[in-house]
Amino acid sequence: MDDAGPIRRRARRKMQAVTMSEVAAAADVSASTVSLYFRRPKSVSPPAREAIARAVAELGYVPNLVAGGLAAASSRVVSLIVPSVRNAFFAETVSALEAALVPHGLQVLLGHTEYDLAREEALVRAALAWAPAAIVLTGLEHNQDTRTLLEKARVPIVEMWERGAAPIDMGVGFDHGAVGALAARRLIARGRRRLVFCGARMQEDRRAAQRAEGFAAAAREEGIDAAILNHPGPADPQAGALLLDRALREVPGIDAMAASNDFVAMGALFEAQRRALAVPDTLALVGFGDLPFAAACVPPLTTIRPAGDLVGREVARLVIARIRGETVLDRAVDTGFVLVERVSG
Amino acid sequence: MDDAGPIRRRARRKMQAVTMSEVAAAADVSASTVSLYFRRPKSVSPPAREAIARAVAELGYVPNLVAGGLAAASSRVVSLIVPSVRNAFFAETVSALEAALVPHGLQVLLGHTEYDLAREEALVRAALAWAPAAIVLTGLEHNQDTRTLLEKARVPIVEMWERGAAPIDMGVGFDHGAVGALAARRLIARGRRRLVFCGARMQEDRRAAQRAEGFAAAAREEGIDAAILNHPGPADPQAGALLLDRALREVPGIDAMAASNDFVAMGALFEAQRRALAVPDTLALVGFGDLPFAAACVPPLTTIRPAGDLVGREVARLVIARIRGETVLDRAVDTGFVLVERVSG
DNA sequence: TCGCATCATCATAGCGCTACGATCAGGGAC
DNA sequence: GTCCCTGATCGTAGCGCTATGATGATGCGA
Structure with a gap:
């Protein structure tokens, strides 16, 4: 009153x-x-x-898009959560995705998990607070709380860079186990018998670990017992040099090595050069990524190329279709990968 | 009625x-x-x-931060505009900046210019539409319209990765001309007389061009007429190989090369190896960036390290101070760079 | 006892925009 | 002339939150 x-x-x-x-x-x-x-x-x-x-x-x-977002109950923002943009793969995806979204008036809100699922949860929470038009995150593994948060949110969700279990909503990626298997079969087909998979940060990078497992499994099928070596630090050339050194000591007679990515492979290549160990004659080497330097190495690096930019573009396609209200039939897109045959292995 | x-x-x-x-x-x-x-x-x-x-x-x-942003007349978003996250330097900065902002409840809205000033203007316009807490962009060169837009906006602005002219509001970076000069002086001090600067994409990447100019100017002071070679494509190892090939043909007696970044230097290193050209004995080589592989190369790469992560952290410091309403005295921070003396040059 | 801070809490008025439904004019079809 | 349809335009009521100033409750010195 x-x-x-x-x-x-x-x-x-x-x-x-x-x-x-x-x-x-x-x-x-x-x-x-x-x-x-x-x-x-x-x-x-x-x-x-x-x-x-x-x-x-x-x-x-x-x-004022803030006011617009509030009134329209959804903002023109796509929240993108990756382990790290310092990783060349994710940088490529982020770049391609952003480029594909901008023409549609969508902007990218970026977050880095550093391979930490708790951090991912915090980022998802923060993303949700922006009422984003979509949420894109990396991998199929998440906290239970993160899953619940995402399932409750009425927002298109894309999980990328992995394929296997059913995605929460949509998925774009490829089978990392198959990548490892392809590397193993390639090396075996070239007559190698003492195989090692050298990976870095595999305690956190689940996709690298999947490649390692696929490698070992495919080798086993051929009756070969491949070793898996992990370097806990970042996946850079230094890790590659260290890992090759360890492999040489721990795996007698080693004649082939697969690396969890091209930087690691490059480090191994340099280490082999330092030791005057002939690649591929004495040691065959297969990388992963086909990063820009792979073709320029001496010898040119045989590697497996995932389509990092294609992942970004496909994610953008799904997101845009869903925002437009179209029905998305292919909720789990396989972007595949190809073996790039060069000289190293 | x-x-x-x-x-x-x-x-x-x-x-x-x-x-x-x-x-x-x-x-x-x-x-x-x-x-x-x-x-x-x-x-x-x-x-x-x-x-x-x-x-x-x-x-x-x-x-709901959208509603909060509207009511509070400013959102908890920092708009970050870089040429490309595929570039390792910017990836590092983006990563460090994001990591420093997240604890303060700030999120990063990312945009890529691909070295295109018109695209930058569009991104600034889009950024402004979010009433961001701050805008961070790369370099000191912008369209006139972009400048006007930024000057009118009552938002903290940081221009990063360059130093020279006065920033619009705040600046964090270093002098690229001095980087080039340092490379030239280093090579000359080591007895080299036929110098070449090999850069990629310098028609667009103004900071690489500044390094080239600084290199040539410092050489001239020593009475040496250095050549500058540009490759219009991306700054990757392939460019380095191509550029060394050109340098060898166009600059008789060349005994030293500086590269606009470590990827280019690595490409030159591999090309030298292919030609059995001894580095550093016949050809001295200095890179830029001290990227993770520089130390692992054969021979280890002498390079100049800018502090990419420091740039990110300093930007975050300025942004946070300004958001808190503190007065920022050092409106133009010099993050410097260091020569990393290794074997190649 | 009063007066006056101090602290915790609250009610209200927007922030700038979009979605919705209403209105109005013009143009056939009959 | 009437009816209905279409296209263009408009007025209004929020979207969910924060800033502001008001209201009580409490403490303390005089």
Whole structure:
């Protein structure tokens, strides 16, 4: 019952220079028409369209997507969660994905898990707070809380860079076990019998571990007992050098090595060169990634190329289709990989 | 005068599962208190705090930052614009910056210019639409429209990875000309006289061009006329191989080469190996970046290390200080660089 | 006892936009 | 002329939150 009467309140600070209604006033139309002009220009008559365009240009109007997102109950943001952009694979995917989304007016909100599932959960929580148009994350393994959060969210979700178990919503990736198997079969077909898989950070990088397992399993099928060596640090050339050194000591008669990625392979290549160990004659070497330097190495590196940019583009395709309300039939896209036969192995 | 009367409207679709007022109801406090709980927990009494925490956990409440951003006239987003995350330097910076911002509840909105100033302008426009807490972009060179947009925006702005002209607002980076000069002086001090700078994409990558110019200028001071070679494609090892090939043909008697980055240097190293050209005896080689493989090369690569992660951390420091309303005295931070003396040059 | 801080809590008015439904003009079909 | 359809435009009611200032409750010195 406290009808307080005409209390004067201090004017609230204005958030932005030019608002939509100011544009509307300048163009002599209503705010609704200006809004429509941005969302469906074709529904606005040419004269009004022109007047609004002129007003927008003159006033330097920039639409406020925060307000738009709130009103529309969904923002034009795609939340992207990867282990690390310092990893060349994810950098490529992030780049391709962003490039494919921008033409559709979508922007990328980026987060890094550093291979930590708890951090992933925090990032998913933060992502959800933005009412994103979609959430893209890496891999099929998540915390139970993360899963629950994602399942409850009525948002398109894409899990990428892995294939196997059913995705929560949609998936884009390939079978890492098959990559490892391909490397093993390649080396065996070339007459190698003492195989080692050298990986880095496999205690965290589950996909690298899958490649290692696929490698060992395929070797076993051929009656060969392949060794798996892990370096706990980052997957860089130094790890490759260290791993080759260990392999040489721990696996007598080693004649072939597969690396969990091309940087590791390159490190092994350099280490072999330092030891005057002939590649591929004495030691055959297969990498993973076909990173830009693989072809330039001496000798050129045989490697398995996943389509990192294709992953990004396919993710974008699914996301855009879902935002448009189209039904997505292929909810689990296989982007595959190819063996790039060069000289090293 | 159309007092329309009690028109029934259809209920608007609810945007999210649990709202703040539902949490408030469950915790038996007002929505204001819940809001305060999230913004300044210490201003809420312990019993209320506990009740709210319980309600949040039970209902699985996730705050809506879109609404918060609108009401508070600024969002917890930092817009980050780089040429490309496929570039290892920027990947490192993006990674370090994101890691430093997340603990402060800030998220990164990422955009790639691909070295295109028009694209940069579009990205700045899109960034502004999010009322970001800050805008971080790469380099000091921008379109006139971009500059105007940024100057008008009342938002902290950091220009990174370059130093020279005054930044629009704040700057974090180093002098690329000095990097080139350091490379030249190093090679000359080691007795080299026929110098070449090999760069890639320098028609677009202005900072690489600055390194080239600094290199040539320092050589000139020593009475040496250094050549500059540019490869228009991406700065990868293939470019390095091509450039060394060209240098060998176009610069008779060449005895030293500086590369615009370590990938290019690595390509030159491999090309030298292919030609049985001794490094450093016949050809000295200096790179830029100290990327993870530089130390692992054969021979280990002498290179100049910029502090890519430091750039990210310093940017974060400035951004956070400004968001907190602190005065930033050092508006142009020099992150410097160091010569990493190894074997190649 | 009063007066005046201090602290915790609350009610309210937007932030700038979009979705919805209403309105209005113009154009056939009958 | 009437009816209905279509296309363009508009007014309004929120979206979920935060900033602001008001309201009580409590403590403390005088």
